[in-house]
Amino acid sequence: MKNTITLSTILLLSILFSCSGDKNKSDAYGNFEAIEITVSSEVQGKMLSLKVEEGTKIDSGITVGFIDTANTWLKLKQLQAQKSAIQSKVQNVISQINVQEQQKTNLNSEKKRIEKLLKDKAVPEKQLDDINNAIALIDKQIELIKTQNQAVFSELDGMDYQIKQIQDQIRRSYLINPIKGTVLEKYVEQSEMVVPGKAIYKIANLDEIILRAYVSEKQLANAKINQTASVFFDDGKGELKEVNGTISWISSQSEFTPKIIQTRDERQNLVYAIKIKVKNDGSIKIGMPGEMKFGN
Numbered sequence: 241m242k243n244t245i246t247l248s249t250i251l252l253l254s255i256l257f258s259c260s261g262d263k264n265k266s267d268a269y270g271n272f273e274a275i276e277i278t279v280s281s282e283v284q285g286k287m288l289s290l291k292v293e294e295g296t297k298i299d300s301g302i303t304v305g306f307i308d309t310a311n312t313w314l315k316l317k318q319l320q321a322q323k324s325a326i327q328s329k330v331q332n333v334i335s336q337i338n339v340q341e342q343q344k345t346n347l348n349s350e351k352k353r354i355e356k357l358l359k360d361k362a363v364p365e366k367q368l369d370d371i372n373n374a375i376a377l378i379d380k381q382i383e384l385i386k387t388q389n390q391a392v393f394s395e396l397d398g399m400d401y402q403i404k405q406i407q408d409q410i411r412r413s414y415l416i417n418p419i420k421g422t423v424l425e426k427y428v429e430q431s432e433m434v435v436p437g438k439a440i441y442k443i444a445n446l447d448e449i450i451l452r453a454y455v456s457e458k459q460l461a462n463a464k465i466n467q468t469a470s471v472f473f474d475d476g477k478g479e480l481k482e483v484n485g486t487i488s489w490i491s492s493q494s495e496f497t498p499k500i501i502q503t504r505d506e507r508q509n510l511v512y513a514i515k516i517k518v519k520n521d522g523s524i525k526i527g528m529p530g531e532m533k534f535g536n
Contacts, residue, residue, distance in 0.1 A: 266472065266531035267462070268514070270453030272524050274444040277419060281434040282412040283307055290415070290430045292441050298417045305415035307434060312413070316406045323399045330396055333389040337382055344378045347371055421445040424526070449520040451485065451530045454497060454511035459534075463490050463514050468535035471518050473528055481523065485516040485532065 285308040292304050351371045357363040425442040428434060451471050455463060467487045475481040491513040516532055518524065 267459060267533050268453035268455045269529065269531050270451050270513075272473070272518075272526060272528045272530050273450050273452050274446055274448075274526055275450070276424060276442055276444045277421075278442045279415065279418065279440050280436075281307060281415075281438045281440055282436055283309070283312075283409055284435045285309065285311075285413065285433070287428055287430055287432050287434055287440075290428065290440070292417075292423050292426055294423050294426050297422050298420070298443065300417055300420045302417045303414050304417050305440065307413040307415070309410050309413045312406060312409050316403065316410065319399060319403050319406060323396065323403065326392065326396045326399060329389075329392045333385060333392060336385050340378050340382045340385070344375060344382075347375050347378065351375065415440060417443065419443060419445055444526070446520055446522070446526075449518055449524050449526070450488070451516045451518060451532060452513060453516065453530070453532050454513055456511055457494070460490075460512050462534045463487055463512075465490065469516050470533045470535065471516055472531040472533075473524055475523070480531070483518050485518040487514055488517045489515040 288306050288308050290305040292298065298304060351368070354363055354368050354371060358365060358368055421443045422445075423441055423443050427439045427441060434440070465487055469485045469487055471483050471485040472480040473483075494510040494512055496509060497511045524530075
């Protein structure tokens, strides 16, 4: 009888512990990641200045580097000199047009005077015809000057576009940090040559970090955008530290369970990725494993 009671007690305790352990088990597991931005060169040249170091924090909008633009600057000066020469031609054309316009103004004044005299029949009508012909001739001369010098105006417009293009290249020679964050990796040193598309450094905002976890199809119904969740990670002392998070993304496609990821039900082959945003005080590092439980 005594042995029967003992066996029954052990069995009951085993069931209770099993249920309790399953209840405390996390709903999903994954790793922490951040939104990483790789800052690359937009022009070719020597890196004259680069003020970034791995692990340092940088504010957004700060100039952190400068690529040599000596040749580009010289080309800009050459284009500006060419523009000045073209502008002289344009000014000469404008002066010719202004002379014709002034003559036309004088003829129009004379035309009004003749029209008054003509009403009194003090002048022959031929004088009015002559002055109208003179005005028409000036209009044709103005159009002829504009047509003959259209290439000059077009050349000036083309020069303006070239100058803007060079100025844009010079502007792109300055490396402007895009976001407030921490430098994760540095790929180039000062005085090295870079080309367009060459990665200079990688930066991420670690004040807010993301747990990318995986849930089964059954658990998917419990996951909703903006839903709160409890996130756990190792505090370095063998204990799990809990922080609050918010689900920011849920994958619409299933995938095979990554080998390094656990799931609540190990028999699940297909899982859905979710992302939980978490405020980070610096304790959480990229790549660290994490766990989560759905909030109520």
